[in-house]
Amino acid sequence: MIENLETQSKGPEKRYNLDRFKAFAAGDAESLRQILVSFIASCKRNAKHFRKSIDEKNISELSELSHKMLTLFRQLEAQDVVELLVQLEDVEELLFDDQQYFLLSRLALEKIESLLQSIQENENIT
Numbered sequence: 001m002i003e004n005l006e007t008q009s010k011g012p013e014k015r016y017n018l019d020r021f022k023a024f025a026a027g028d029a030e031s032l033r034q035i036l037v038s039f040i041a042s043c044k045r046n047a048k049h050f051r052k053s054i055d056e057k058n059i060s061e062l063s064e065l066s067h068k069m070l071t072l073f074r075q076l077e078a079q080d081v082v083e084l085l086v087q088l089e090d091v092e093e094l095l096f097d098d099q100q101y102f103l104l105s106r107l108a109l110e111k112i113e114s115l116l117q118s119i120q121e122n123e124n125i126t
Contacts, residue, residue, distance in 0.1 A: 017077040084108035
């Protein structure tokens with residue numbers, strides 16, 4: 001399972017979908033921009049906390065953050081990130097050991113940061 005995810009991470013980044021954000025902005029470009037700015041800022045704060053939790057090897061905190069971040073990435077339809085966060089969220093159903101959990105956590109963080117970078121570049125968000 002982990003091996004497949006590692007291979008996946010080397011391939012092209014899966015696309016995201018802004019349709020839900022656009023609908024919320026009701027066609028107003030500036031509103032969409034502000035929504036994206038807020039979304040990216042929130043995700044970056046979560047990613048920073050996520051990285052700290054990895055460094056501290058805090059599985060329960062990573063599980064909580066994964067749960068929190070799932071909603072955001074489901075809105076984007078960022079399926080590759082969602083799949084990883086779902087696995088990290090349910091600590092009680094873990095099918096792998098701590099070392100694999102942290103490997104998966106680092107992979108999720110890498111994909112999250114890469115996706116945020118793509119959104120910023122593609123949507124001209126600074």
